[in-house]
Amino acid sequence: MSQFLEPLWAGLATLGFSLLFDLRGRDLPLAALGAALGWAVSAPLAAASGSQAVGFFAASCVIGIWAELLATLLKRPASVYIVCAIIPLVPGGGMYMTMLEYVRGNTMEAFRVGLATIQAAGAIAAGLAVSSAVSRLLSLRSLARRLSPHRARGAKGQGGRK
Amino acid sequence: MAGSGHDVTMTPSLDTADPEEVLLLAADAARLVLESGGETYRAEETAAAFASALGGAEAECFATPTGLVLSFTGMDGRVRSIVRRISKRAMNLERIVRIDELVRRLGSGSADFAAAAESLDQIERLPPRHLALSLLGAAATTGFFTLLFGGAWNDALVSALVGILVSRIGPRLARKTLPDFFINLVAGAAATLLCLLALRLGFSTNSNATVIGVIMILVPGVAVTNAIRDIVAGDLVAGVARGADAFMAAAAISVGAGGAHQLWRLVTGGAA
Numbered sequence: 001m002s003q004f005l006e007p008l009w010a011g012l013a014t015l016g017f018s019l020l021f022d023l024r025g026r027d028l029p030l031a032a033l034g035a036a037l038g039w040a041v042s043a044p045l046a047a048a049s050g051s052q053a054v055g056f057f058a059a060s061c062v063i064g065i066w067a068e069l070l071a072t073l074l075k076r077p078a079s080v081y082i083v084c085a086i087i088p089l090v091p092g093g094g095m096y097m098t099m100l101e102y103v104r105g106n107t108m109e110a111f112r113v114g115l116a117t118i119q120a121a122g123a124i125a126a127g128l129a130v131s132s133a134v135s136r137l138l139s140l141r142s143l144a145r146r147l148s149p150h151r152a153r154g155a156k157g158q159g160g161r162k
Numbered sequence: 163m164a165g166s167g168h169d170v171t172m173t174p175s176l177d178t179a180d181p182e183e184v185l186l187l188a189a190d191a192a193r194l195v196l197e198s199g200g201e202t203y204r205a206e207e208t209a210a211a212f213a214s215a216l217g218g219a220e221a222e223c224f225a226t227p228t229g230l231v232l233s234f235t236g237m238d239g240r241v242r243s244i245v246r247r248i249s250k251r252a253m254n255l256e257r258i259v260r261i262d263e264l265v266r267r268l269g270s271g272s273a274d275f276a277a278a279a280e281s282l283d284q285i286e287r288l289p290p291r292h293l294a295l296s297l298l299g300a301a302a303t304t305g306f307f308t309l310l311f312g313g314a315w316n317d318a319l320v321s322a323l324v325g326i327l328v329s330r331i332g333p334r335l336a337r338k339t340l341p342d343f344f345i346n347l348v349a350g351a352a353a354t355l356l357c358l359l360a361l362r363l364g365f366s367t368n369s370n371a372t373v374i375g376v377i378m379i380l381v382p383g384v385a386v387t388n389a390i391r392d393i394v395a396g397d398l399v400a401g402v403a404r405g406a407d408a409f410m411a412a413a414a415i416s417v418g419a420g421g422a423h424q425l426w427r428l429v430t431g432g433a434a
Contacts, residue, residue, distance in 0.1 A: 012306040013307045013378075016299045016304075017299065019299025022255055022256045024256050076259055079204070080255050083253070084255070090383030095409075095412035096377050096412060096415055100419055121390050125390035126394070
């Protein structure tokens, strides 16, 4: 049951955060759906591989591709969706636990949690970088542009998108 | 010819736009991107896109989370530059979306200097979301994160209520121009104390899930990830600065939360 509920909670938490980030209109449910997709990929993979970083890497790949597709179809910056959809994955809780263990004097535990936190953030950043590169290689953008109802023109200032 | 038609539409903006004004506008656009939580490369590309679309021969921008430098060579061959400091940073995706739209319009030549200046002014003065929506956002975030971290329904309800209260602490204290470190410290302490109180009164059962659910709206998880993305992309200075910012925020929240735990133990004599 939890494998269906957890993505739902992740999506709804993202929906809340997107409101705080001032995302508007149809982008709200789309970002939440991205987060739910990411969580649905991450949790089983992390359990199967025994490594949270593997799950996070795969999830951020999925979120990155989803965001790049939406960005081209709706003519929005991809990072608008990325920033919201990675929220359930980002190691905010890890940052907090690291510092809390340190404040409590548990230095070794703080190191352990801290390294895991940096690993998680690194896995997400790597996943996003890979999905951005892959979507450019597969010219996902030109594919989506052909599907697009309004023909997008090659927007300026996007060459360096990461 | 399509090319000549393009030239005709572009000419007025080149004639009327004063290079100094273009420089100011481009710097303001980049500043707005950074203040709204946009990435470093987005700020730099926005400034360059404004400058080149409105009649610059060459534009180069160097941005960090705390400030930017923009240097701009006009059609007259003279080099101008400007420095902008950035002190407040809050995620605002609506602004990012609208600035991106404006950059696209400038790139396609469908906006001239006057239109761009007016749009940018509108974006800057964009009214904030209705308070009820922010409160709903805070409640949904904290409540559903508590469920995601294994809390029960009553825990989620508690953390949603605490989340609403805690989400108002930041804006309230920021109005008195207190440093971010202090605001995060107070918010972390308040979140922990309120959750421990709810546990003591029997409203919630899983204190860990409740506290972490609330803490999620305070901690800079996106900032940590963006810091690493900046570094991966080669924006080394900006990435390290963002990382330091996130680290200090997490430290302040944890010191607040740790202090609150100690205080609670003193007051209740070691229970819970």
